[in-house]
Amino acid sequence: MSMPALNISSARASFLAVVTDDVTRAMMVGIAINNDWGEDQVLEGTAADAAEALAEIPTPERLVIDLSGSADPLADIDALAKVCMADTRVIALGDINDVQLFRHLMDMGVQDYLLKPVSAEDLKAALNRAEEIETATPDDNSQHGRLVAVVGARGGVGASTVSANIAWMMAHEQGLRVALIDLDLYFGTLALALDMEPGLGFREALENPSRIDGLFIERAMVRESENLYILAAEEGLENSFSFDPKALDRLLETLRADFDCVIIDLPRFAARSQISTLIPPASVVVVSDPTLAGMRDTQRLTKLVKTVTPGSDLSVVINRVGNSKNGELTVKDFESGAELSVDHQIPFDVKSAILAEGAGKTVAEIAKTTKMAQSLRGLSRDVSGRLEDVVQVPMWKRLMGRG
Numbered sequence: 001m002s003m004p005a006l007n008i009s010s011a012r013a014s015f016l017a018v019v020t021d022d023v024t025r026a027m028m029v030g031i032a033i034n035n036d037w038g039e040d041q042v043l044e045g046t047a048a049d050a051a052e053a054l055a056e057i058p059t060p061e062r063l064v065i066d067l068s069g070s071a072d073p074l075a076d077i078d079a080l081a082k083v084c085m086a087d088t089r090v091i092a093l094g095d096i097n098d099v100q101l102f103r104h105l106m107d108m109g110v111q112d113y114l115l116k117p118v119s120a121e122d123l124k125a126a127l128n129r130a131e132e133i134e135t136a137t138p139d140d141n142s143q144h145g146r147l148v149a150v151v152g153a154r155g156g157v158g159a160s161t162v163s164a165n166i167a168w169m170m171a172h173e174q175g176l177r178v179a180l181i182d183l184d185l186y187f188g189t190l191a192l193a194l195d196m197e198p199g200l201g202f203r204e205a206l207e208n209p210s211r212i213d214g215l216f217i218e219r220a221m222v223r224e225s226e227n228l229y230i231l232a233a234e235e236g237l238e239n240s241f242s243f244d245p246k247a248l249d250r251l252l253e254t255l256r257a258d259f260d261c262v263i264i265d266l267p268r269f270a271a272r273s274q275i276s277t278l279i280p281p282a283s284v285v286v287v288s289d290p291t292l293a294g295m296r297d298t299q300r301l302t303k304l305v306k307t308v309t310p311g312s313d314l315s316v317v318i319n320r321v322g323n324s325k326n327g328e329l330t331v332k333d334f335e336s337g338a339e340l341s342v343d344h345q346i347p348f349d350v351k352s353a354i355l356a357e358g359a360g361k362t363v364a365e366i367a368k369t370t371k372m373a374q375s376l377r378g379l380s381r382d383v384s385g386r387l388e389d390v391v392q393v394p395m396w397k398r399l400m401g402r403g
């Protein structure tokens with residue numbers, strides 16, 4: 001970057017302005033103070049600087065950027081569009097008076113373009129207009145589906161089993177609209193567990209966030225039933241891919257506008273980086289087995305969750321309880337060793353697990369009344385109970401046909 005790196009906090013802000021000159025900056029500071037957005041949310045820099053700095057963090061709800069002096073304003077906006085979350089409202093300032101440019105910017109999703117020098121009145125009016133757009137389409141924000149990240153403390157403890165079962169129960173028993181995402185593109189088992197063919201294009205979308213829109217979702221998701229949609233892949237092991245974390249953010253934002261709940265089966269390698277980007281309302285479900293190693297890693301994971309996403313609800317689940325008589329920790333020992341409380345225990349039930357696997361159905365569906373299903377049901381209700389403040393009216397927007 002040509003100037004000192006912009007120092008932006010990584011928590012999601014309600015407002016950020018990045019402007020190129022002192023006069024505009026002073027004006028923005030006044031507005032920021034008046035609205036209680038914090039004067040430190042006004043920075044000096046170009047639109048390109050803003051795009052670069054924002055690539056690493058959640059983008060603010062309102063973003064003012066300055067295109068003056070830019071050699072290629074459209075390219076700058078394009079770079080910003082790639083990193084901006086779906087609900088960030090962008091107001092651009094600039095010194096080029098050109099109706100073509102204005103139209104292009106609007107087409108790219110910029111809310112307003114103000115010609116410099118701007119007055120404080122114009123700026124306030126533009127911000128108010130952006131606000132009105134927000135209240136005119138309340139479903140974009142108030143209908144914000146809950147994110148549920150399920151992560152195994154260790155391999156094979158049953159994280160995917162938990163994800164599939166709670167997703168199925170929330171969709172079929174609780175009437176919620178659920179999206180289930182298998183982030184393990186190579187070895188994921190969710191599609192298999194539900195006897196479905198993964199859709200196409202998930203990997204490409206994770207490499208290229210600009211591909212993520214309604215059409216992509218329609219193509220890539222497979223429908224298990226009216227309320228349950230699955231996003232998974234079965235990538236060949238020879239294909240390497242570079243996962244763009246921004247793409248996942250964008251994907252989740254898009255899905256949350258349409259679903260009551262988005263459940264992610266999160267592989268452990270991705271947990272460290274992804275958990276920190278969970279935007280509320282969110283839950284993290286940590287699944288472990290009752291072993292010493294599981295206890296240690298549950299402690300480490302829950303510590304991470306509490307530090308990096310203190311706003312998320314945390315549930316600790318021990319699965320496969322009663323598997324081995326010796327060498328298994330009691331729940332009490334697990335709790336005191338890991339210094340936490342266990343929220344749910346799921347019994348080891350190899351009969352139901354094998355039955356479900358063989359049938360390509362969840363335990364929730366095929367062994368409904370077993371203790372294993374009942375424990376999973378308790379967890380699913382616990383997670384969806386936290387949803388109540390979000391889902392008041394079932395105003396489900398049809399996913400398909402949204403562009």
Ligand SMILES: Nc1ncnc2c1ncn2[C@@H]1O[C@H](COP(=O)(O)OP(=O)(O)OP(=O)(O)O)[C@@H](O)[C@H]1O
Pocket residue numbers: 152154155156157158159160161162189319320321346347348349350353354357372
């Ligand atoms: N409570 C249970 N009782 C018996 N078997 C179980 C139970 N929970 C899960 N299993 C079985 O354990 C195996 C591993 O489960 P699963 O794939 O859900 O684990 P995972 O944590 O997702 O593993 P990975 O780390 O490979 O992603 C599966 O065969 C599953 O059917």
Ligand SMILES: [Mg+2]
Pocket residue numbers: 159160161188189265
């Ligand atoms: Mg798994």
